[in-house]
Each structure stands twice: as C-alpha cells, then as structure tokens.
Amino acid sequence: MNGTEISEDGIEYEFGVPFPGKILEPDQWAKTALKRVPEGLLNFEELFGRPGPVLIDIGVGNGRSALTHAYRLPDDNILAVDILPVVIRYATRRGNQRGLHQMRFAVIGGRELLERHVPAASVTEIHCYHPQPYYRSDEVSLRLVTPDFLRLVWQALVPRGRFVIQTDHPAYWAYMKEICAFFFEFEEHNSPWPDAPDGRSRREMIARSKGLSIFRGTGTRRDDLDPAQAAELARKLPLPVFNADRRLIELDRLNGGKPPNRRGRR
Numbered sequence: 392m393n394g395t396e397i398s399e400d401g402i403e404y405e406f407g408v409p410f411p412g413k414i415l416e417p418d419q420w421a422k423t424a425l426k427r428v429p430e431g432l433l434n435f436e437e438l439f440g441r442p443g444p445v446l447i448d449i450g451v452g453n454g455r456s457a458l459t460h461a462y463r464l465p466d467d468n469i470l471a472v473d474i475l476p477v478v479i480r481y482a483t484r485r486g487n488q489r490g491l492h493q494m495r496f497a498v499i500g501g502r503e504l505l506e507r508h509v510p511a512a513s514v515t516e517i518h519c520y521h522p523q524p525y526y527r528s529d530e531v532s533l534r535l536v537t538p539d540f541l542r543l544v545w546q547a548l549v550p551r552g553r554f555v556i557q558t559d560h561p562a563y564w565a566y567m568k569e570i571c572a573f574f575f576e577f578e579e580h581n582s583p584w585p586d587a588p589d590g591r592s593r594r595e596m597i598a599r600s601k602g603l604s605i606f607r608g609t610g611t612r613r614d615d616l617d618p619a620q621a622a623e624l625a626r627k628l629p630l631p632v633f634n635a636d637r638r639l640i641e642l643d644r645l646n647g648g649k650p651p652n653r654r655g656r657r
C-alpha cells in the first residue's frame with residue numbers, strides 16, 4: 392500500500408500518521424465493506440448483525456477517526472462513509488485487518504446517506520472531521536455543512552443524540568458554530584479530545600503539524616424542535632457562502648479586524 396509501513400511494534404503508519412489497533416492474523420479478519428448501500432432505509436441491526444448504538448462518521452477519508460471510535464466505543468456499530476472510492480478501499484482494508492466486525496465502510500455522500508437511507512431517530516452519534524472548505528468559487532455549492540444537511544443530521548439522531556464536528560478552517564468554523572446552534576445545544580472544545588491527544592483524524596494531525604488551529608464542537612440534538620420547525624430553519628438559514636481564502640482572514644487580522652480565537656488551541 393502506497394506510503395504505508397508497519398513499525399517494529401506492529402503499528403501501521405501512512406505517510407507518518409499512525410493508525411490505532413494492530414493487524415491481526417488473516418483468520419481473524421472481518422468483512423467491513425458495504426459494497427452497495429441497498430435501496431431504501433437501512434436496518435442497522437441487520438446490517439451489523441447485532442443490536443447496539445449506531446455511530447456514523449461522514450467524510451472519513453483514510454479511516455483513522457472511525458478506527459479510533461471503534462476502539463473507544465466497542466459496543467457501538469460504526470458506519471463510515473466517503474465519496475472517494477480509493478480512500479474507502481484503504482479504510483475498509485484497515486477495518487478488515489483489525490477484525491473490527493462492528494464496522495462498515497461505504498462509498499456514498501453524507502447527505503445522500505442521511506436523506507435516503509437513515510431512518511429518523513436511529514443514530515446515537517454523527518461525526519464529521521474536517522469537511523472540505525472548497526476554496527474555488529465554483530465549488531462553494533459542494534460544501535457539506537449547510538442548514539439542510541444539519542436538519543438531516545438532526546432528523547437521524549435519537550433524542551439527545553450527539554453531533555461532533557471539527558475543522559481547521561476559521562471561516563467554515565464561524566459558519567458551523569452559528570448554524571449548528573439552531574439544531575443542537577452546541578459546545579466548543581478548546582483542546583484535543585482526551586481519547587486521542589495526538590488527533591482523532593489524519594487531517595487533524597497534519598493540520599496541527601503545520602501549526603493550524605483546530606476548532607472542535609459537540610452538539611446535542613435539540614429535542615424541543617419538531618420536524619416542521621427544523622424544515623423551516625433549513626429553508627431560512629444562510630448557506631455557507633463564506634470566502635474560504637485563508638489569506639483574506641490573515642489580511643483582516645493584520646488590518647485590525649477581529650482575529651479568530653487562537654488562544655490555547657492545539
């Protein structure tokens with residue numbers, strides 16, 4: 392596998408980023424690929440072959456964050472998705488080789504997954520690490536975090552279910568914080584997650600090594616909203632049309648504009 396090596400103590404590294412867990416003997420491997428998401432709503436108990444809380448990781452990339460969850464929450468059933476087949480292929484192999492029978496990896500967009508395949512109030516946690524800010528103006532419509540996406544997250548979560556989101560992009564973060572607060576009781580975390588002090592995801596580790604601040608937050612589903620109110624919010628709230636150019640943010644700071652809060656962040 393390109394860029395991948397195994398250290399003497401059995402830790403897998405990809406371009407210097409370590410992965411949790413160890414590769415087992417082949418007779419202990421799991422089958423974590425969900426090659427095609429079936430039409431209609433998923434039956435999670437059938438999908439995972441056992442009951443249990445469901446955690447969805449959207450835009451999982453090479454799988455690091457989802458593997459972290461699998462070791463942290465062994466009773467959870469974990470569905471990790473991404474739109475890029477190549478990253479899901481590597482992530483799936485990692486889940487298989489670690490014998491993580493409670494994981495499934497699928498190639499599908501996060502929005503499509505939630506809209507077409509996830510029953511309402513069926514998921515305990517939804518995580519989204521470093522969704523792409525998309526810098527080019529013709530790609531702005533591809534940004535994942537929109538009011539309607541958050542409505543779908545809200546709809547998929549069980550009462551008091553949790554939405555975890557993080558980014559290293561200050562303008563995307565400013566938008567996320569503002570919009571998330573309509574659907575969730577939203578709290579910022581100004582330090583690394585205690586279960587993964589070096590970072591939960593690959594992008595988090597790379598961003599930190601470049602000295603970028605990481606913005607993290609947890610939302611608890613607002614159970615005082617009803618579906619009609621959530622739909623109304625999704626219609627009315629602004630889209631993520633911020634200018635993602637990091638140089639503009641720096642210029643604003645140099646010109647005396649309010650800088651993003653970097654104090655104490657890692």
Ligand SMILES: C[S@@+](CC[C@H](N)C(=O)[O-])C[C@H]1O[C@@H](n2cnc3c(N)ncnc32)[C@H](O)[C@@H]1O
Nearest residue numbers: 450451452473474475500501520521592593594
């Ligand atoms: C910047 S990477 C972050 C990957 C990983 N979460 C991490 O933190 O290392 C963003 C990932 O989101 C995926 N992605 C982009 N749009 C998506 C969408 N609509 N649904 C699911 N995944 C998406 C990309 O293919 C990419 O793997």
